Amino acid sequence: MPEHILIVDDSRLSRMISRQYVLSLHKDWNIEEAATGEQAIDMAAEKQPYLILLDVNMPGMGGLAAAAILRQSHPDTHIVLLTANVQNSVQVQADQLGLGFLSKPIKEADIHAMLNALEPSV
Amino acid sequence: MIDEMSMSELEADSLMEIFNIGVGHAAAAMSSIVNEEVRMSVPSIRITTRSEAADELGAGLSLCGISQQYKGAYATEAILMFPERASFEIVRMMVGDLIPADELGEMEREAMCEIGNIVLNACVGTLANMFQKELEGSLPVFRVGSSEQILNPGHDNADPSVLMLRIDFSLERQQIEGYLAFILDMSALRDLREQVRLYIARLESGMAPDGL
Numbered sequence: 656m657p658e659h660i661l662i663v664d665d666s667r668l669s670r671m672i673s674r675q676y677v678l679s680l681h682k683d684w685n686i687e688e689a690a691t692g693e694q695a696i697d698m699a700a701e702k703q704p705y706l707i708l709l710d711v712n713m714p715g716m717g718g719l720a721a722a723a724i725l726r727q728s729h730p731d732t733h734i735v736l737l738t739a740n741v742q743n744s745v746q747v748q749a750d751q752l753g754l755g756f757l758s759k760p761i762k763e764a765d766i767h768a769m770l771n772a773l774e775p776s777v
Numbered sequence: 778m779i780d781e782m783s784m785s786e787l788e789a790d791s792l793m794e795i796f797n798i799g800v801g802h803a804a805a806a807m808s809s810i811v812n813e814e815v816r817m818s819v820p821s822i823r824i825t826t827r828s829e830a831a832d833e834l835g836a837g838l839s840l841c842g843i844s845q846q847y848k849g850a851y852a853t854e855a856i857l858m859f860p861e862r863a864s865f866e867i868v869r870m871m872v873g874d875l876i877p878a879d880e881l882g883e884m885e886r887e888a889m890c891e892i893g894n895i896v897l898n899a900c901v902g903t904l905a906n907m908f909q910k911e912l913e914g915s916l917p918v919f920r921v922g923s924s925e926q927i928l929n930p931g932h933d934n935a936d937p938s939v940l941m942l943r944i945d946f947s948l949e950r951q952q953i954e955g956y957l958a959f960i961l962d963m964s965a966l967r968d969l970r971e972q973v974r975l976y977i978a979r980l981e982s983g984m985a986p987d988g989l
Contacts (some may be wrong), residue, residue, distance in 0.1 A: 665916075666891040668872065668884055675875050712894065712914060739895040741802075741902035744911040759895045760809045760871075 657683040658705040663695040663721070664688075664737070665713040669761060673708055673737065676766040692721025699725055704732055706773065709754075711738035711745060719748055726752050733773050737761065788973050789822075795907055795976065796820045796959075799900040800944050803957060806899035807946070810892055811870040817946040817957075826936045827929035827960070830943070834858075834924035834956065842920045842927035843893025847901055850910035851961065851968035855897040856928070858956040861921055864889050866951060890917040900957070908972040909979075928958070940966045 660677060664670045670688045677684060687702055689695040693715050699707065707725060711718035722734055735755035738745065749756045757765050784792070800817050808815040825833075834840075841864045844856040859867060868881060868888040876884070894917045905912045920927055929936065942959040961969060 666887060666894075668868075668876075668888045668891050671876060672872065712898075712916065714916060739806075739898035739902075740914070741899060742905045742911060743909075744905070760806060762809070 657681075657685055659685045659687065659702050661687050661689060661695060661698055661702060661704040661707045663690075663692065663707060663713075663718065664710040665690050666710070669710065669737075669759070672761050673766065676761065676763045677770065679763065680767050680770055692716040692718055692724075695721050696724055696728070699729055699732070703729070706733040706735065706770075708735050708737045711736055711740045719745070719752075722749075722752055722754055726754070735769060784970055784973070787977060788970065791977055792969070792973050793820060793822065795904060795973070796822075796900075796942055796944075798907065799903040800957065802903040803896050803900035803944075804946065807892075807896050810895065811867060811948055811951075812873075813870070813948055813950050815946055815948055817944055820942050820944050822940070822942050824938050825941050826938055828925065828936050830939075830941050830958070830960075831924040831928045834928070836924065838924050840922065840924055840927050841889060842922075843890055843897070843917050844920070844927075845893070845897050845901075845917050846915040847912045849905070849912040850908055850972050851912075852965040853901075853969075854960045855901055856956075856958045856960070857893040857896050858924075858927055858958070859889075859953065860955075863951075863953045863955075866953065867892065867948075870948075870951070886919050890919050893917045893919070896957070908976060910972065928960075938963065940969075 662670050662673045674686050677686060687698055689698050691713055709718045709722055718736060725734055735757055736749050737757045739759040741758050746756050755769060757769060797820065800820060804815045804817045839861040840858045841861045842856050842858045844854055847853050847855065865885055868885050871888065871892060901912055920930060940961040944957040947954045
């Protein structure tokens with residue numbers, strides 16, 4: 656069954672790469688894009704995504720603050736940080752919020768491994 | 778040099794080694810982006826001014842630079858620089874066939890920002906982990922211009938002394954050379970020196986350091 660995915664990144668290039676890597680495994684999945692945490696919160700409320708890929712360093716509220724809100728509002732949605740910020744403090748916050756963590760540069764194998772590890776939605 | 782920085786030999790050696798490790802992570806990130814080996818020099822470290830540092834890079838060189846400001850345990854400006862003529866090729870190496878070439882031109886600036894974000898954070902993040910401190914980074918800023926315009930964009934006439942760490946790197950197959958620089962003012966140097974001392978103290982007390 657096709658899933659809805661939300662890719663949140665202020666870099667259009669990174670959104671395009673993530674989109675391609677998701678589609679190379681799941682051609683029929685529906686992918687929405689947002690450029691800020693604020694947009695992500697609005698779009699998640701509308702689209703109810705199965706998975707949110709979320710950058711950290713973005714204009715506005717940033718990815719971690721958005722993740723905290725999204726975790727509350729969408730407890731069943733998989734949320735994975737996809738970020739260049741490889742500091743332990745970010746990974747600790749990701750663990751505390753129950754988020755996945757992938758470091759940039761974005762690699763197709765990492766995206767596929769993460770997608771394969773997710774539990775299928777009901 | 779060590780006297781100028783008020784560092785002991787062990788502290789200066791530790792600082793170089795910590796940056797070497799950070800630079801190694803930056804090289805790995807860069808290599809992963811462009812899919813080829815990246816050679817990086819040993820960091821050179823010196824007290825200088827921004828204008829002098831720009832002269833050393835070459836006054837006639839047209840560069841593109843991606844910079845980010847970091848604050849926290851110490852403050853630093855990190856800058857990734859390439860010859861302007863190489864930027865499109867680097868972006869093309871990053872995306873391969875994922876994005877058509879005719880769409881790529883308009884995205885070049887944005888793509889370079891993302892490349893800078895990844896490479897600079899690979900290095901700065903490693904340093905933060907080793908110092909067991911958090912550093913907060915700004916969004917990347919992209920500039921094109923002379924080495925003076927990249928390294929001294931505020932045209933600071935006072936041009937005070939700064940600590941400059943510079944690493945030269947090359948993508949050999951494409952014959953592209955670039956530069957990675959970290960600039961700290963004198964108060965930030967004191968904060969950095971304190972982090973180095975704490976790092977050595979942890980090492981000497983038998984606590985396993987992060988990042989090695």
